[in-house]
Amino acid sequence: MSRVYDCVIVGGGPGGLTAATYLARYRRQCLVFDTGQARAAWIPKSHNCPGFPDGVGGPELLARMREQARSFGVEAIDAEVTALRGNDDGFEIRHSDASVRARNVILATGCEDVTPPLERLEDAVACGAVRLCPICDAYEAIDRSIAVYGPPAKNAAHARFLRTYSRRVALVPSEPCDDADLREELAGDDIEVTAEATALHFDGKHCIFELGERARSFDVLYPMLGLISRSSLAVGAGARCDDEGALIVDPHQMTSVDGLYAIGDVVSALNQISVATGHAAIAATDVHNRLSRNYA
Template sequence: MNAVLDCIVVGGGPGGLTAATYLARYRRSVRVFDTGCTRAAWIPKSRNCPGFPHGVGGPELLERMREQARTFGVETVESEITALHRDAEGFLVRHDDRELRARYVILATGCEDVAPDFDGLEAAVDCGAVRMCPICDAFEAIDASIAVHGPADTAAAHARFLRTYSSKVTLVPSTPDIADEVRAELARDGIELTTVPATLSFDGKRCAFELDGRARAFDVLYPMMGIISRSSLAVGAGADCDDEGALIVDRHQMTSVDGLYAIGDVVSALNQISVATGHAAIAATHVHNRLGANFA
């Protein structure tokens, strides 16, 4: 087994890379484990990211952040942490067939969008026909015909949010169960409610639902079918989570397990890059302070 690290960061998205960069600049030994599953990699271009007035693609942003971390000596391992255990000496983690020790662990494992299953999903995301985050990019959908697809009782809130940007918002429910009060709210706000679609397809430019036997295309589709928190590693180590599986943390981003921190989309908070990097700064600084004096 190798020497004990000051901190292991699990996840190589914007939050994890920011935490690692902070720790390296604090002159702490840190290693990032990255499986490449960050949601940021799906972003074709974000104009909502601070410092990029003309927008930046997720892959480009990630490469810039990886380069920054490498500049300060951060090592990234392309491997999955499969087990995490807290003991009196800190944390024992397992990846592949190896074990590694660290005094602290920061989880930046994120979450996974539940997306509709149809041919061409990646291409649709790449050209902006499918978008995952209204907060990030609804500004670019001003006056477009917008479909919001998901369970009506939860997707309705997203549809109402999007009415700020377009008068042509349609909620396409994924299930037939719709509360009467939801129907009334949608009607009040001028949002059309359709029947449950038979199919969903992509023609290279727009997505179309088959509704009542006829195809109906939209400029932009927002699938709002829920998210899956990648919190099982922390929960397995004893960390508390909410009803949706998001990890519960204190003001320092520490979970209910002493020394185990969580940042970004795996935490119950606003799922934004700027939020994840803020979480990272808070967690990394608290880890540094707990480690104590580090005189050269």
Template sequence: MADQVDVAIIGGGPAGLTAATYLRRFLRSCVVIDAGHSRARYIPESHNCPGFPQGVSGRELLARMRAQAETFEARIVEARVERIENSGEGFTVSAGERRWHARNVILATGVADRLPEVPWCEDAIARGALRLCAVCDAYEARDQRIGIHGPADGLIGHARFLRAYSPDVALLPTDHALAGADAATARELGVRVLPPGGTLDFDGERCHYRTPEGDETFDTIYPYLGHHSYADLLRGLGLPADEGELKVDLHQQTRIPGLYAIGDVVSGLNQISVAFGQAAIAATHAHNTLPHRPRGSVL
């Protein structure tokens, strides 16, 4: 038998936990099904998250938000959703042997960064030697020696952004050398381009980029290797994702009524503050579509 809830929230990151807090304060039943893969857990310390002038780590933020949702008796289940089915009057969400039937579903799965396949990756992220979001923390990397690592065809846009923060920016292409307009733009920006296909290493403090032509040390490296999405959950619903990012309307609703998407899985700016707003919009709209439930009389 499936548990009955008003709303099933898939993902327990900042977006999903915010939605849960709103829905419980609307006196709606909801469940947060969380696989524990929020990108926020990688944040050593965020300084652009509203309300934390001294900064906050991703793990601390998640713990605080979970405690806040649980204050209003939000139910949080540790599980990985494998399937979402449209069951007529709502959806059936499955995770292993467990199932939930919900009038509405809010997708807050986020995306998973493709990280360098090295054993020291998480240690380097924790120390700021690898950084995953220039919008989030380029301010902290200003005037450092910055490397940008990834496929050549996607590096120039990141270089243009980061060149505003440091005079010493280098491109570390994983596949081939830059050519044509991209090579010319790199020269105009004053950005160095290193030989492609080098290897990354980490000495416990800084990252190194090694090629047959030499070894360069960087204070921080931004890897832009793409990401994995969780769009496979939607295949049974006939809702394809565009490069892992879903299209939604002004209410954060997909083209399937009752199915919402918030946070990094949605096209747009991947920021915690944006996820907060999207969660509030989706939760409020979902609440307003559910049957009205008058409170019992007080005698």
């Protein structure tokens, strides 16, 4: 407990690792808590990540970013942070049966997709039968049969977005859809609203819904059942969040708690790798500027 880090970063996804690299290059002492559970690890191959014209898989991207951070001396430990509280030095960060202290904290804890009850979900994601981010990869679903699965009122916008890429888009309700006006509006966009789904299967290539007495197969399924923001650490420390649980930050990515920053998917913003890394650059630079001078 004698050492006080300039900054502790909670989360080893693209945002957290970018923040660590920036801080290390600012010659600041930082520590990353990285459990290896970043949401980016689900990505089979991203084709909209800058600098990878042939695409890059999430695990490969994370490995490269970890190697880059390590090359500048960033410390990382595989441990889950269980509590965060302010103290005279800044913050105490609890993990397992130990704790560390830091003058500042950057939370890059992300969010968690609510996934459908589908056996072999990871296999379905790996082969592209299930996709989790239309903005990231709808281009790869051009002209394919696409199902958007979730509460109909909340997912009409997702279905309309996907019509940019295919004429064969169906909204598959996860709950009863009694809104005749919504059905009519979507029909005007040539989007079908199916019967409510009663079961879902994966045959190794396609996702198959049981829609009443009828089975229906789709090339691509986008399950849009919601996101769970991993903001409990910050909220427990007094940070404000919105109605969806996403943390509220200022233009420098600082939460309502002085010295506590939040970046990436845990903040209400576009959930993209490029956005998370941009947040990281802003937050890390602000951390550096608020610390005492570290002249050579």
